[in-house]
Amino acid sequence: xxxxxxxxxxxxxxxxxxxxxxxxxxxxxxxxxxxxxxxxxxxxxxxxxxxxxxxxxxxxxxxxxxxxxxxxxxxxxxxxxxxxxxxxxxxxxxxxxxxxxxxxxxxxxxxxxxxxxxxxxxxxxxxxxxxxxxxxxxxxxxxxxxxxxxxxxxxxxxxxxxxxxxxxxxxxxxxxxxxxxxxxxxxxxxxxxxxxxxxxxxxxxxxxxxxxxxxxxxxxxxxxxxxxxxxxxxxxxxxxxxxxxxxxxxxxxxxxxxxxxxxx
Numbered sequence: 001x002x003x004x005x006x007x008x009x010x011x012x013x014x015x016x017x018x019x020x021x022x023x024x025x026x027x028x029x030x031x032x033x034x035x036x037x038x039x040x041x042x043x044x045x046x047x048x049x050x051x052x053x054x055x056x057x058x059x060x061x062x063x064x065x066x067x068x069x070x071x072x073x074x075x076x077x078x079x080x081x082x083x084x085x086x087x088x089x090x091x092x093x094x095x096x097x098x099x100x101x102x103x104x105x106x107x108x109x110x111x112x113x114x115x116x117x118x119x120x121x122x123x124x125x126x127x128x129x130x131x132x133x134x135x136x137x138x139x140x141x142x143x144x145x146x147x148x149x150x151x152x153x154x155x156x157x158x159x160x161x162x163x164x165x166x167x168x169x170x171x172x173x174x175x176x177x178x179x180x181x182x183x184x185x186x187x188x189x190x191x192x193x194x195x196x197x198x199x200x201x202x203x204x205x206x207x208x209x210x211x212x213x214x215x216x217x218x219x220x221x222x223x224x225x226x227x228x229x230x231x232x233x234x235x236x237x238x239x240x241x242x243x244x245x246x247x248x249x250x251x252x253x254x255x256x257x258x259x260x261x262x263x264x
Contacts, residue, residue: 001225001263003256004029004066004234006191009248011039011241016057021245023061025252026260029232030058032092033069034083038241042068042090044082051089058090066232067094067131067161067189074100074115081122088126094189095123096131096161099149101139112139113152120157131161131188136200142170143179150186159188163236164220165195165202173198177219184227191236192217192259208237209251210258221262233263 005027010018015032018041022030032054033039042054058065068087073080074097087095101112116132123130134146146160160183164176180187194213196203207213224233235255240248 001230002028002232003259003263004031004064004232005252006031006039006069006234006236007033007041008035008039008069009235009237009240009252010245011035011041012243013245015041015054017245019057019061019063021249022252023063025249026256027235027252028062029064029066029234031067031069031096031234031236032058032065032090034073034086035069035071038072039069042086044079044086046086048089051086054090064232065090065092066234067096068092070095070097071133073097074119077119080119084119084123084126084128087128092128094129094131094159096133096189098135099132099138099140103137103139103141103145105139109139109145109148113149116158117153120154124154124157129188130158132158133161133163133191134166135163136166136169142167142172143174143182144172146183146186150183155186160186161189161191162187163191163193164215165193165208168195168215169198169200169202175216177216177223180220180223184223187227187230190224190227190230190233192220192233193235193237193255202238205237205239205243205251208239210255217258218262221259225263233259235259
């Protein structure tokens with residue numbers, strides 16, 4: 001399995017800076033973010049030439065486009081359709097996003113399933129799959145709700161974007177290395193980082209750096225490497241937007257050095 005990195009870490013810088021520094025740190029793939037206000041690295045509704053240039057630039061940096069990151073866009077139906085178009089245009093096989101909704105509310109859970117199933121039909125027409133992250137505070141937020149969710153969606157076009165730090169911070173206080181088997185067959189994409197504590201908020205950047213938190217990253221990596229067809233483990237750390245670029249580089253390098261032996 002190869003290591004990748006989300007461009008969200010360089011959300012305050014342009015895409016060229018993000019790709020150059022992600023590749024320099026050793027990563028081989030990117031989650032290309034299309035998130036207004038956080039990581040606006042891909043525009044929607046652009047020309048074919050624009051998207052060809054994005055593909056060319058990623059190839060020049062020897063970076064695979066693992067996915068298109070679209071967190072926060074799911075409830076804007078028209079915009080999300082343009083995101084699906086953009087994903088197809090840059091040859092991103094997957095669009096990642098959160099489920100939305102509220103936890104432990106059956107009406108909200110059903111509405112979330114229905115919304116994603118409707119979007120999956122549109123995604124299928126474009127040859128793009130949806131990867132939904134179980135997320136603290138959302139309708140799908142832990143292993144059990146992720147399992148239930150996957151029984152009610154079209155699994156040909158919908159999967160799980162698994163981030164162990166969200167499962168860890170769920171009210172059930174799960175240990176991801178022990179619970180992942182229940183949903184491992186549905187995991188379409190993987191996000192990696194550390195976290196300190198089980199509070200709702202993820203916490204400061206430094207506590208998300210691999211080895212600085214409470215996660216058993218070694219045990220998780222063993223479980224992740226068993227998932228068939230999973231090619232990339234992608235670093236996703238939030239809170240770096242206003243950091244100096246050199247400090248972000250340090251976060252990337254230290255995380256890479258920690259994770260690389262775990263995923264070889």
